[in-house]
Amino acid sequence: MLGRTYERENCSAARTLEVVGERWSLLILRDAMFAGSTRFTEFQRGLGVAPNILSSRLERFVEAGLMSTRPIGGEQATHEYILTEKGLDLQPVLVALTVWGDRWAAPQGPPILYRHEGCGGALRQLSICEDCGAELTADQVAVEPGPGTLTT
Template sequence: MLGRTYETQNCSAARALEIVGERWSLVIIRHALFRDITRFGDFQRCLGISRNILTARLDWFVEQGLMVRQPHVDGSAYQEYVLTDKGRELQPVIVALTHWGDRWAAPDGPPVVLRHAECGGQVRQHTVCDDCGEQVTIDAVEADPTAHRSDTATHG
C-alpha cells in the first residue's frame, strides 16, 4: 500500500498529489466545479461513491482548505461543502486532465465537452510564457531546479 506523502520529494506536483491524488478526489472536485454540487447526498447520488469514502474525502478537503462546510442556504439541517478559492483553482488541472483523457482514454470520443458559458465555444487549456506571452509547446518547457522563491514572486 502506498503512503499518502512524498516526504523525499521536493516537488510541488508530488505535494499537490498528497492533497488531491487519492481516488475519487478530483472527480468530487469536478462535480463541485462544473455541476455546482455542494450537498453530501447529491455527491453520493451522482457519483455512486460509498458514504465512508465520500465522508473521508470531504473532511480532508475541508481540513486542507479546498472546501468549507457551512449550513445549507435554505436554512435546513443539511450542510453544504463549498469550494474555496484554493479549491476552485483546481479547475485548470481538471480541464487539462479531461482533455488528456479525451485524447488518450476515451475510445468513443469525449463523453463531455467543456464550453465557455458566454459564447458556447469549446474550452482548451494552453501553456503560455509569462514573459513573452507565446504559447509554449511541450518540448519547449524545461524544469529549472535552481529557481529561487524570489523568482517565483515575480513570475507567478
C-alpha cells in the first residue's frame, strides 16, 4: 500500500497528491466547490462516504488550508466547511479531470456539464504561454529545472 507522502520526490505534483490524492478527496472538494456542500451531513449524504473517512479528509483539508470551519447558528459544536482561496484554486484541476473523464471514461456522454454562467458556453481547458499568449498542445511544452530544484 502506498504511503501518504512522497519524500523522495522533489515534485509539486507529488506534493499536491499528498494533500488531495486520496480516493474521496477530490470528490469532497468537488461537492464543496460546485454543489455548495458545506456541512458534514451534506458531504456524507451526497457521497455515501464513511463518517470516519469524511472526518479525516475534512480535518486534513482544514490543516492544509484548503478549507476553514465556521460555526453554524452560533453553536460551537456545529460548524460548516468553507473553501479557502487555496482550496478554490483547485477548480481548474477538477474541471480538467472531468473533461478528461468525459472524453475517456463516459461512454454515455458527460454526466454533468460545466458552463459559463454568463453566456452558457462550455468550458475548455487550455495551456497558454504567459509571454506570447499562444495556446499550447502537450508536445509544445518543454520541461526545465526550476528554482526549487535540489542540487547535490
